[in-house]
Amino acid sequence: MSLFMVQNQCKLTNGSRIARKGGSGEKLMILGVGITLFGHLGQAGGPDPLSLVSGADSFRVMLEHVRRLMGAGCENNSHDIKHQLTMCNFRHLRQWITIMYPSSLTLSELIRFTHIKVDAANQASQLLEWVQGRMSETPVGHPDRPAYLVESSGLLGRRYEETGDLKDRDAAIQTTREALELFSAHHPTNKTHVVHPDRPLYLSKLRELLSRRYLKTRNLKDLDEAIHIAQWTLKLISEEDPPDKTPAGHPERRVYLIELSKLLGQRCIETTDLQDLDGAIHAVREALKLLSAEDPLKEMPARHPGRQVHRRLDLSRLIRLLRHKYRITRNLQDLDVAIHTAQEALEHISAEDSPDKTPAGNPEQQEYLTELSKLLGQKYVETSDLRDLKASIKTIEKALNIVSINPESSGSLLPQDGVMSEQVDEIMPAARAAHEGNLTAADRHDRAARLQSLSELLASLYKTSNDPHDMQRSIQHGKEALELTPVDDSYRASRIQQLASCFQLKHSRMGDPKDLQAMHQLYDASFKTQTLPESPEESWRAAISWDYYSFQFQHTHVPAAWVAAFQLLPDILWIGDNLSIRQNTIRRLNLGYATSSATTAWLGQANVPAAIETLEQGIGTIFQQILQLKPDTSELPPEKAKKLQEISSKLYQETTDELSSVASQRKKLLQEIRSQPGLESFLRPKTYKALAQASQGGPVVILSTYSDHSDVMIILNPTSDPVHLQFDNVSREELNAQRTILKELLRRCNVRRRGESVSTRLFGMREGFTTKTTEEGFAELLAWLWMNVVGPVYEALKSNGVTNGRLWWLPTGEFTGLPLHASSPTSQFIHSYTAALGSLLEAYVKKPSKSPPKLSVVAVTHTGPGGRNYLKEVAQEARKIRSVVSDIECLEGEQATPDAVQRQLQDCSWAHFACHGMQDLEVPNKSHLLLYGGALELGTILKMPLSNAQVVFLAACQTAMGDTELINESFHLGGGFITAGFRGAIGTLWSMNDGDGPFMAETVYSELFKLKRQPRASDAAAALHLAVQELRARNVPYERWVPFIHMGI
Incomplete structure (x- = not known):
């Protein structure tokens, strides 16, 4: 008990010293006594958090004294001391803790502060029930109501952290909004029409909630609002400061600036907007100024740990932002600014070091030296200026010397760009010294990481020195790092691959077959580790390197390299990421080229079945992932089947904001399923x-x-x-030539959209x-x-x-x-x-609809006021279909809205679209059919439950032509309808002629529904074949009959 009181008194003493300049030391002292007593009650009151409130009578005198001194409007509601304790003590505790820590304190946070160990979710629920009950008894205009709302928000957020219930997260945001509305100067209940002093604190809470939701959902609207709130908060605290006090004096200003910088930097990553990046850089610079201006940390000694931590973090953030700006702009001036900032950081550390302490003993210096060496190395790559290279060498040398004294860093000391010295004699002693220092480290994990860094360094030295001794030691340290790495460590794969690359480098210089064999064995072992690699993409690149080298020297190992690479695809193309992220990943990996190379490798071994298996893994990957979210669970135990269906449904419909978390649950469940006998291959790539x-x-x-x-x-x-x-006569170059010819022919014919002129054909x-x-x-x-x-x-x-x-x-x-x-x-x-x-296969597995065929026709002659060109033949097309099909539901003109079409599609078995279509090459899942008043996007189609769907006829534009950069993904509207559930589709490679719509529709449906029989999905191909032959017999030009194609069964 006494220890707890001493701890609180120590915190109080620091708080009162910091606040004394503002004249609130005595108040904080009294409040500290109350906090101490409150903490004492928390220790004595047992695990029930409500006991903290029910014991309030014991502190009546303390509470009244605190209330009088603090004078913050706590009214004397003698009938409810619990209310007084909560609304006065907690409110002012938040003010006190704000000076000590960069965040405000809520009721749930105070429970943490008093070290009470109870079930967090249950605790939050009990307190929430009590707070909301008190709030329901508090009049709308009562001054304590906003605080109740904020307490509710904090408790809802706490419970969300424990349970993951999205309703709690969203309710916390909404509750904070309500509190802020009450704090508004213009709210009817605000008689003074003055902004509440706690408004910046509650704005920061809303900002935090929105930014955390953004990190889960990646919804840019949340990020935009969080940035707006951060900017608004800074403006508010500037306006609140009295004329004789600078804005820098607000205790939270530095924190708000850093938070704004983080948010702007995050948005820049998403949008590559340089204005955001410049804003983030400016915010950090302003925060750094506060460390030498009027802020609560000014009275701290220069070497005070808190002050040093703030400066180090801010400088590191600034350097990273400047480096990121250079990567975007490739402007050497931006790189020079980053270098200058890193040098200033080093000078600042040197100035603060005491005379009896060597610079090599400062761990911060190592961080900045390593960063500076990377920047200088990058500048050498750009300028080939030997002075930059020599400066980079000296910087690395200093960093390595620090390692020999401070074996704390586990990061690689090499520039990421691989820039190494041609002046081998200068850098070699530093590497030797680093080696000796690392060997004395005790911690296994850090030691393994340092040994790996040293192995990388020596291998790079070998590239310039050609000294076999350097390579021998590089391999030796790589082996030692591997020996220290547990078999279930996520870094094990990368360390094996690093060692394999050493043998690869050694073989390239010395040609020893034993080194080549060692390389193969190590690469192979790296893809058989127990734990997923820390970076699956890095392992993918390692597999590509293995394949490339094997192709030159030992062809028999090429297929194994590709097997290793393709088994990583499910984790690289993570189903928890949204479609846009996965599409960009496919582009970045150049998956199309990798797939063709892997297929060729298997065919070179005369293994055609394996070639087909590999090719299947690399094409239509996103659509195949979507199909896996509608699995056949008939072989599974009932409880596993139900759970998998529930999780898959959330991912398929994207009904959860936390896709990554749900995807992780699915991965874990699949591992459990595959561990059972007979289910080892469940949802794995097919044989x-x-x-x-x-x-x-x-x-x-x-x-x-x-x-x-x-x-x-x-x-x-x-x-x-x-x-x-x-x-052999059909090369990639020749095929591209034919594609160019086709593109030019279509340009001449002007067939970009249905209904456009073809006068130049x-x-x-x-x-x-x-x-x-x-x-x-x-x-x-x-x-x-x-x-x-x-x-x-x-x-x-x-x-x-x-x-x-x-x-x-x-x-x-x-x-x-x-x-x-x-x-x-x-x-x-x-x-x-x-x-x-x-x-x-999915189309064959899906059973035909048992009910009679029901045809849904969507006929859009125009898309509303200001919409696309009028399609004059669409109405005639709909009439022709009615003449041959009895059971038909037709949405025409203004009826064909996106919502109406979605509802009708869920019930029909056959569908026909006569409208404009658009292919979005930038964001393929935004490709869409233009309806009345809106669009039906591919992304929406993929989420639709289409249990009765059989065949769709897309009499629109480019419905079977996808993105040329995602050429193997078939990411077009026709493919999307099939993935969503249709067994077959009729589409076009380019836009059809509007005048052919009525003829094609009448011919196809007359063949399908002849003799009033029930058509099968597999009949659609023959019906289209007949219609195209008849259209061709009319001697129409090629561009009118060639584009029609059938997809599916």
């Missing part, structure tokens, strides 16, 4: 035997490109071995282009496809006894978007496309 079932309706032809040739893999049927063809209008007509251009393009791709495939099918029927194309890479289906001079096959074998 070739399973994938071959996609050919149950007819052969599937898979096309893959490589730099100097193309490969074709044909799955004839579920039981036969796959067929492999290699086309027969003339070569572009200067420098051939004078051939577009008809001749299309004919030559289709002839090239027939002669080099489709014709040889037909011959291979014929030699295997397949001469007609259904045929599916699965094009990847540069084959994507080429009209393979239209190149044959005969009509012996009915062509379809699929984005991946997995999506075709």
Whole structure:
């Protein structure tokens, strides 16, 4: 008990000393006594937090004395001492604690402060019930009501931390908003019309709640509001300061500046807006000024730990922001500013060091030296100025000497850009000294990290010195680091890979086969560790390096490298990230190139099934992830099946803001499921035997490109071995040339959107282009496809006894978007496309709707006032469909709003869209169909529950053409409808002619619904095949009949 009182009295003494300048020392002293007694009650009152309140009678005298001295409007409600204790003692405790700590204190925080150990969620619930009960008895205009609201907000936030209930988080935000509204100078209950002095504190609470919600949801609206509040708070505290006191005097100003800097820096990461970055830099600079201006820390000695910590953190943040600005601008002036700031930080540390303490003993100096060496190394890369390189060397040397005295840092000492010395003699002694210092460290984790850093350093030295002794020691320290790393440590994989890279470097210089073998063994072991690597992307890059080196020296190891890389994809393309993040990751990884390289590697080993398995993992990855969120759980135990369905539903519908957390729960659950006998392969990549079932309706032809040739893999049927063809005359360059020709032909025809003019379709209008007509251009393009791709495939099918029927194309890479289906001079096959074998399998697994076919028609002639061009044939198209289909629901004109269309789609089995469509190349999931008054986006389509869906006819624009940078993802509207639940889709590679809409619709649906029979989803391909043949028989130009394609079963 006495110790607790002494601890509180010590805190009180510091608080009163700091506040004495403002004349509130005596008040704080009295308040400290109350805090001490309150803490004593907390120790004696048992685990029930409400006992803190119920024992308030014992402190009546103390409370009255505190209230009189503090004079903050605590009214003497003698009938409710609990209320007095809560509203007076807690309120002023927040004022006291604000001076000591950079945050205000709520009721829930006070419980933590008094060291009470109870169930946090239960504690928060009990206190919340009491506070809300008191609030319900407090009149709306009562001055204590805002404080009750803030206490409620704090307790709701505390309970959210413990339970994860999103309702509590959102309620905490809303409650804080209500409190702030009451604090407004213009609120009717505010008789004085003066801003409440606690308003900045409560604004900071709202800012914190919004910024924390942003980190979970990544909703930029929350981040924008948090930034606005931070800026507003700084303005408020500036206005509150009296004329004779500078704004810097507010005790919270530095904290608010740093928080504003953090928020602006975060928004810059999201938007790359340099104004935000400059604002973040300015805010940190202002915060640094406060450490030498009028602020509560001024009276601290220069070497006081609190002052040093603030300055170090602020300087580190400033240097990081300046480095980030340089990375965006690539302006050497920005890099020079970053270098100058790091040098100033070092000078400041040197000035503060006592005469009897060597600079090498200051751990802060090591941090700044390491940062400065990276900056100088980067400048050398840009300028090739040897002076920068020498400065970088000396800086590293100093950092290494600090390591020999302070073995605390575990970070790598090398510049991230790999800039190393050509002056080997200068840096070598520092490395030797660092080695000796590291060997004396006791902590295993830190020691392993330091040894790894030293191994990296010596390997880099070897690149310039060619001294075998340096490489030998690099390998030795790498091994020691590995020995100190537990088998379940997330850093183990990276340390194995670092050691493997050492042997790779050594083999490249010395050519010893033993080193090559060691490299293979280590890389292989790094991808078999028990724990996921700390950075899956770094491991991906290590696998690429392994593949590249193996391709040069030992081809047999290339497939193993790709197996290792592709097994990381689920963690790199984390399902807990939103679609945009995953799409950007695919671009960054260059996944399309990696997939074709891996496929070629397997084919080089004559392992066609493995090539198909690998290719399937690298194409349509996002759509396949979405399909996995609708799993078949019939094999699972009931409780596991139910839990997986619930979690998957949240991720599929994105009904939770905390996608990453829910995704982690799903990953853990899958691990539990796969640990059970017979379920080891549940939701893992399918084997070739399973994938071959996609050919149950007819052969599937898979096309893959490589730099100097193309490969074709044909799955004839579920039981036969796959067929492999290699086309040496079809290179990636040649395919890109054909794609360019197609693009130019479409430009001539002006077929970007349905309903636009095609008046230039027969003339070569572009200067420098051939004078051939577009008809001749299309004919030559289709002839090239027939002669080099489709014709040889037909011959291979014929030699295997397949001469007609259904045929599916699965094009990847540069084959994507080429009209393979239209190149044959005969009509012996009915062509379809699929984005991946997995999506075709899902279509077969899904059962036909038991109810009679119900067709939903969406006909949008125009999109409302100021909308897109009028589509005059859409109304006629709808009439033609009505004439041949009896059970039809049609949304036309103003009825076809996005909400109405979504409702109707959930009930129908067949759907037809006659409207404008738009492909968004920047954000593919924003691609959309233009409806009346709004748009139906691809992202929305993917979340729709379409249990009855069978076939959709997209008589719109570019509904089967995706982003060229996500070429293997098939991220277009047609693919989206299939992923959402439709078993088949009719779409177009480019925009259709508006006048062809009524004819195509009437012909397709007449064939499907002839003799009033119930059509099957698999009938749609034959119906489209017939309609295209009839349209072609009308001698319409190529650009009108070629674009129509069928997808799915």
